[in-house]
Amino acid sequence: MNILLVNPESPNTFWSLKNALYFVSKKAMLPPLGLLTIASMLPEDWNKKLIDLNTTALTDEHLAWADYVFLTAMVVQKRSADQIIARCRQLDKPVVAGGPLVTAFPEAFPQVDHLVMNEAELTLPAFLKDLQAGRAQPFYYTHDRPALERTPLPMWSLIDMKKYALMSIQYSRGCPFDCEFCDVTTLFGRQIRVKRKDHVIGELDALYRQGWRGDVFFVDDNFIGKKDGLKQDLLPAMIEWMERNGRPFAFNTQASINLADDDELMRLMVRAGFDCVFIGIESNNDDSLAECNKLQNKGRDLHACVSRIQRAGMQVQAGFILGFDHDQPCVFDRMIQFIQTNGIVTAMVGLLNAPRGTRLYQRMLRENRIARLSSGDNTDYSTNIIPRMDFEKLVAGYYRVVSTIYSPKYHSQRIKIFLRNFNLKRQTVCRFRRWDLLAFLRSVWHIGICEKGRVYYWRLLFWSLRNPHYFRMAVTFSIYGFHFRKTFEQMRQRGTTERHPALEHCGPAVS
Numbered sequence: 001m002n003i004l005l006v007n008p009e010s011p012n013t014f015w016s017l018k019n020a021l022y023f024v025s026k027k028a029m030l031p032p033l034g035l036l037t038i039a040s041m042l043p044e045d046w047n048k049k050l051i052d053l054n055t056t057a058l059t060d061e062h063l064a065w066a067d068y069v070f071l072t073a074m075v076v077q078k079r080s081a082d083q084i085i086a087r088c089r090q091l092d093k094p095v096v097a098g099g100p101l102v103t104a105f106p107e108a109f110p111q112v113d114h115l116v117m118n119e120a121e122l123t124l125p126a127f128l129k130d131l132q133a134g135r136a137q138p139f140y141y142t143h144d145r146p147a148l149e150r151t152p153l154p155m156w157s158l159i160d161m162k163k164y165a166l167m168s169i170q171y172s173r174g175c176p177f178d179c180e181f182c183d184v185t186t187l188f189g190r191q192i193r194v195k196r197k198d199h200v201i202g203e204l205d206a207l208y209r210q211g212w213r214g215d216v217f218f219v220d221d222n223f224i225g226k227k228d229g230l231k232q233d234l235l236p237a238m239i240e241w242m243e244r245n246g247r248p249f250a251f252n253t254q255a256s257i258n259l260a261d262d263d264e265l266m267r268l269m270v271r272a273g274f275d276c277v278f279i280g281i282e283s284n285n286d287d288s289l290a291e292c293n294k295l296q297n298k299g300r301d302l303h304a305c306v307s308r309i310q311r312a313g314m315q316v317q318a319g320f321i322l323g324f325d326h327d328q329p330c331v332f333d334r335m336i337q338f339i340q341t342n343g344i345v346t347a348m349v350g351l352l353n354a355p356r357g358t359r360l361y362q363r364m365l366r367e368n369r370i371a372r373l374s375s376g377d378n379t380d381y382s383t384n385i386i387p388r389m390d391f392e393k394l395v396a397g398y399y400r401v402v403s404t405i406y407s408p409k410y411h412s413q414r415i416k417i418f419l420r421n422f423n424l425k426r427q428t429v430c431r432f433r434r435w436d437l438l439a440f441l442r443s444v445w446h447i448g449i450c451e452k453g454r455v456y457y458w459r460l461l462f463w464s465l466r467n468p469h470y471f472r473m474a475v476t477f478s479i480y481g482f483h484f485r486k487t488f489e490q491m492r493q494r495g496t497t498e499r500h501p502a503l504e505h506c507g508p509a510v511s
């Protein structure tokens, strides 16, 4: 059996970092970990190839080779997924599809032969058994959640690591919190499931053996969902592994704000090699936090929390949302000020959207406020709900926030604020790589010479010369800023309607 695993093309988004990847001569941010994982669940004697359209073109020869095409996708990849499915139909290749898009919108894929939804650890074995018995069904789904012990090591040999900026690894699934807008809990539940420490160490070994050195993203939605297990088990093992292997990786992840309450946890994470964490702050207005049930953030001194994490040695990247019912016209200025004074260099500000399956989607349905299906991208100026604030005012305010915080002046100021507060403890061996020099030279050309506001780039670089680590980070952050500026501008120019029309044939928004 020849199996072709395919990851569709992603549009340019906030996190695709497409405008930044060019600087470091990389094709994509991260590999499709879901596909690499299911590849290891397939029978050993089947032949496997993986095509990630973000790094490699999908040719008719690839399709001709395949007996089955296994497709993954997020909602934003719908357009490319549809094209791949159409090509498979033309060539008479059966398609098996799974992942977050088809799990959320199974009815949008009548042309797919087999929809293997939810987590593959439970649904794929049932499909494979039926396939081998010659009675494979169109739908496989489950309401259960697998223990992660069943998850095999990803099949890294299927990708060319050099094409990616980071590698990924997963320790846990699920999140104990219950934010109203969040589909992570819909997809993976509120019960945290973790891998054993030897499992994770085995994955680090595999990445190391495969030749990877550099940044590794723990893709967990809330890495600190089980703090005790981390402190007693995983982090000590990771510290030992990192020491033994010459500290080859730098880790980043996503966590909830209560990380700031636990000095020991932060200390262990930093010793284990974590130097960056993404936190959903969402709003600095307590009424909005109460509205969306983000109770872990409510009533906190968020400024102090961010500062504590930065001083512990981790950069804080953060998510923010505009468009809550309780947002007042002053929300835009307050958000700019919060992001700025806290030195949150990378702030993902998006409009409130209600992904299908979330409690917010249900509430909006009840209030007759679902306007359309969500584009799957919270930062493209679109929302699928009817906000309380006048939509034009909301979008104008949103644009003001993102264009201000990513203007060269504000962004470079913020980098300085952050670096002054950051207690840099990076112990990972920073090797100088060919593309570091290339990235610097490209940044000089694109940001330091061609861009408006270049004076801020040069001021920042001169300022950062006081510390060699600062200099490297200043260049990296400037490149990120360039991507965010370009992306928000490109998305605004593209307009909302033509962006994700493909989802329209999912039927009425209220289905």
Ligand code: B12
Pocket (backbone or CB within 6 Å): 010, 011, 012, 013, 014, 015, 016, 029, 030, 031, 032, 033, 034, 035, 037, 038, 070, 071, 072, 073, 074, 075, 076, 096, 097, 098, 099, 100, 101, 104, 116, 117, 118, 119, 120, 121, 124, 168, 170, 182, 183, 184, 187, 188, 219, 220, 221, 376, 377, 378, 379
């Ligand atoms: C890493 C990650 C990324 C990476 C890309 C990873 C990649 N190349 O695939 C980056 C950082 C680039 C990224 C970007 C974005 N992401 Co993202 N991302 C994640 C994250 C945190 C982890 C994904 C992962 O690796 N999981 C680990 C693997 C093992 O699990 P998995 O992929 O789900 O696969 C399992 C099952 O789904 C299933 N499965 C998956 N595929 C298939 C295929 C078949 C055939 C079968 C049988 C089974 C199967 O089996 C696997 C094992 O159980 C998820 C959240 C999450 N918890 O999943 C969000 C998530 C997937 N991202 C999301 C979003 C919204 C985005 C962005 C739009 C954000 C933005 N505004 O920029 C962009 C869009 C993509 C882009 N332009 O690049 C949403 C998608 C929601 C949806 N329903 O589509 C998620 C769910 C987070 C969320 N709730 O907001 N993301």
Ligand code: SF4
Pocket (backbone or CB within 6 Å): 175, 176, 177, 178, 179, 182, 183, 184, 185, 221, 222, 256, 280
């Ligand atoms: S803390 Fe994050 S992952 Fe957890 S429910 Fe809230 S938004 Fe979702």
